[in-house]
Amino acid sequence: MPDSEHAPFWWERDRLRYDKGHLRFAGEKVQSLARRFGTPTFLYSADRIRDNLASIREALETTGRPYRLHYAMKANRFAPILTLMAGESLCGIDACSPEEVMHAMGCGFKESDISYTATAVSNSDLDTLARFKNLHLNCDAVSTLRRLGPRAKGRDIGLRINPAMGVGYGDNELLHYSGEATTKFGIYKEQFDEALDTAARHKLAVTTLHLHTGCGYLNDQLPVWEQILAEAKTFAEKIPGLRAINLGGGLGVPHTKDDTPLDLKAWAAVIKRVFGKSGLTIEVEPGDYVVKDAGLLLLTANTVETRRSTRYIGVDGGFNIAVEPAFYSLPFEPVVTRLRKGPDLPVTVAGNINEALDVFAEGLPLPPVEEEDTLALINAGAYASAMSSNHCMRGQFREVLLF
Incomplete structure (x- = not known):
């Protein structure tokens, strides 16, 4: 035909x-x-991956803040894709297991290119991760801080928070990492002072605040995402010496004819409204948007x-x-x-x-x-x-x- x-x-x-x-x-x-x-x-x-990363970078340029782009490799860890990204310096990596860290390094990324965020981190994980001195670690539990401290005293780290609000494709609760229901991800406001005290006791310097609240959001979800960022800002204001705010990933793509592509200019405008005058480096960790x-x-x-x-x-x-x-x-x-x-x-x-x-x-x-x-x-x-x-x-x- x-x-x-x-x-x-x-x-x-x-x-x-x-x-x-x-x-x-x-x-x-x-x-x-x-x-x-x-x-x-x-x-x-390969061309589409390059174009998608370039579109995000172009949007982030409009925020007025320095930024870092980490690809969430859990979305797709195919070695030729990672090698392309590393070889052309397209982005850094968001990893969530020691094996992902080593796989990314095997594909050409340096320790300093990798931001690590995981949940239910074991002592064995911490033993491995502590050996990578230039790897950035985000901790999502007070327990993790307590056990990391003796292994990495004096290290710069991040705290992953849970703002008790979530966002995702079509308001699909299965894609929310935080929200009304208590989830396994991140440190809640009620625990935040304890987390800061635990980090200080072990001489861990909190330099990054991290959040990831859901997957696949599009334009209709941007108002909720702005509320989430405003809530995250209240956490950030409690940390003297904070250098970066990591907004996680979750940027979505259309799945049906009724979906409108995410307006990256509007997305970046939300970041600018909330954090444009913060003095912080903006970090993002897209997966879906890059490769889906x-x-x-x-x-x-x-x-x-x-x-x-x-x-x-x-x-x-x-x-x-x-x-x-x-x-x-x-x-x-x-x-x-x-x-x-x-x-x-x-x-x-x-x-x-x-x-x-x-x-x-x-x-x-x-x-x-x-x-x-x-x-x-x-x-x-x-x-x-x-x-x-x-x-x-x-x-x-x-x-x-x-x-």
Whole structure:
């Protein structure tokens, strides 16, 4: 089907769109890549990653404050992506385990490029982390401070706080790291003085305040995010000698046609209003925004049939390699890689795992799909391969970074 016979899809953009009826991504014909690498395969665009990081840097320039950008590598730890970032000095790293720290260093990052923030940190973790003298550590519990002190006396550290407010995609509570309900993350206001006293007792210098309150927020959530930053400022004002405020990540991307892309100018304006005159360095830790829309997951339609009144498309990958629809109720839109003639029909796209929740989309209008066609899941660059498992022993896939 010529492209002109089908209205543009909401997700189409430069280097991700149909050309003469075939989906092209990062300058490549997706069907050809599927034949070359097989399925399931994750494809990532180096250019899109560069562009996304550049967009964040451009926005941060408008805050009037110095800034540091740390990529949340838990979103996607594929070594070629990290090597690209380190080799081109695109950003630093946000790590959340000793293994992530060592993996990042193996890909070219220096200790001083890495900010470490984790929860339920063990003594074994602390023993390992204390050996990295130039690694920045953010502590999210009084217990962590108490146990880190004897191992790292005199060290500069950060405190991760919990402002008791959360924000996330579509106000999805599953994506809130803080809020009305008590969570495991960060130090609450009621404990904050104790945390400062514990740090001082062990001669730990608190130079950074850290918070991360949720994932995937867009424009509609910016007013709440501004309230969160205002609350964080009340914590910051209690710390003499504070140098930096780390605002965490959470910047989201559109998942459906009804979503509007995050306005980074408006996002940066919030930072400027709250912290523009603070004298602090601004730190951010995006993951989703950097890599999510830079990735596709290629799958083969192996079963196409109607059951009762529902048209099912079964594919050769499941929620074990792309967890967000099942775990977080996040829309994950499958798209065709070849536009066939015929009307769009509502379909349910389901994976190959023997679990009822293994469904990628329900009632999604798609152009005609035949068995052995290749489908692509958009927004598969973050929290997919990195969270994969071998459930049902179907955890095999490939990853390819396209330049």
